[in-house]
Amino acid sequence: MKVLIAMDSFKGSLSSKQGSEAIAAGIKEVYPSADTKMLPLADGGEGTVEALVEATKGTLFTVPVIGPLQEKIEATYGVLGDHRTVVIEVAAACGLPLIREEQRNPLIATTFGVGELINDAIERGYRDFIIGLGGSATNDGGVGMLQALGFQFQDRHGKEIELGGQSLKDIRRIDAENVSPALSEAQFNVACDVTNPLYGETGAAYIFGPQKGATPEMVEELDQGLRNFARIASEDLGKDIQNPPGAGAAGGLGAAFIGFLQGELKSGIELILESVKMEEQIKGVDIVVTGEGKLDGQTSMGKTASGVAQLAKKMGVPAIALAGSITEEAADLNEIGITSYFSILTKPMTLNEAIDPDTARQNLQVTTAQLFRLIKAFKQ
Known part of the structure; x- marks a missing residue:
């Protein structure tokens, strides 16, 4: 048997x-x-890193990063047994379980730590990534992650915006000049099982914001910020980050991966089964x-x-x-x-x-x- x-x-x-x-x-x-x-x-959500590393006899790396509330935390990612493929759960760096319920606030929550995990893997020489988008506490459109990767988001005074979803409305210019050339060599396969656009009634803020602690007033502010982010991305970089299915996943991280990192969004379980x-x-x-x-x-x-x-x-x-x-x-x-x-x-x-x-x-x-x-x- x-x-x-x-x-x-x-x-x-x-x-x-x-x-x-x-x-x-x-x-x-x-x-x-x-x-x-x-x-x-796992299906791309919680437990994906642990499951895939265990299944393929891979390796875990734990590094200090900036957490969702901009505090220092320890976050873990994995490298599969092929010694080539990195697997990251964004929740490890910006997940809801990292924040007590009464502290949840997507206006200040950031994805910066996700970018730090990617940076760490790239510095170790890895270029192939599997990203699990589930469980984020953020609604910053992935801007925090992109800032950690070298993208600059400047306000009307030419100053870098603050971390968190509340700052998206202040973006007036996006600059990619300081992004590491190594990032363009990376390939991102993103496990995502939602098709929501970035903003609007079915977008990241309205659909997922309340579970992350957003009040109706916060939802409106966050949605306006995502609209502004999408407009500037279109004007400065010629990128459509609003309409691709899944752009609104994980508070807009889907849009960041699609529009800025040439990521490909795939069914979570299909991606995992392919990997093993x-x-x-x-x-x-x-x-x-x-x-x-x-x-x-x-x-x-x-x-x-x-x-x-x-x-x-x-x-x-x-x-x-x-x-x-x-x-x-x-x-x-x-x-x-x-x-x-x-x-x-x-x-x-x-x-x-x-x-x-x-x-x-x-x-x-x-x-x-x-x-x-x-x-x-x-x-x-």
Whole structure:
């Protein structure tokens, strides 16, 4: 029996590696000599660096950067096992979890630290980047990141603007003369699963600003700043950063990557599966086990389980999905490649009980063992 375990994390409970280990233990209860290969995964959001570095036996680097509230923090990025590809989660340098809820303020929050992470990797000689855009606390259009990379954003007095979304309205000129030539050699593949424009009613400020602490008045100010940023970028550099799908992702970081760094926005899970060469990983296995904390209507729209299952179906390999909770909408997942899916809950329990790491680990192991007992019975 050869099994590929390709799990996302159970957010707030188990990492993808911990979940994979519990599943492997359940399989070994039934098939002690089973060949279980664990491939921790993520969809471009939280946990992407950890999962990809673990899956490819890569390396982590931790460096001091300016955090979202312009304070010094330690942020970590990874280099994959190919010794060539850097993976960065922007949330490591400007994420919501770095700020207490009462301190959230996208008027002052900055992406400067993201640029510092990129700079550090470039100085080490790396040129290929995977960027995960999820979870930012910012709405500065990526200007902070670009400032760290050498772009200058000047006000009407020729002075560099301050950090944070509140300063975007002050931009009158953009200067790229001090940008390192090495940056033009870099290639950015950006994991992004939203299509919002930079500004407007469906843009970064109106759609994502409130969850980052923006009041209605702040939202209006931030949106006007993004409009001004887009106008100056068009006038000075001839760049359209408003209309590309995903420009409004992560408070406008999508626009910065598209317009200033020639980044290519891709489906998060497709980018991740491509990076770990998933098709090659599936070749020759008998069963694929995947899953995540919740299977619902969103799962089929670019989540880990659906991406893994679609490739498994393409290669004629059955795929089992395990999850903490499953909604009625998950029934559609059978059509896209998940052979069967199961909740790991073994009895009625509260959410807090279910996400307790020890409980979740035990439930994953028990459910997996029971499933493979059934598989073994049919094989005999």
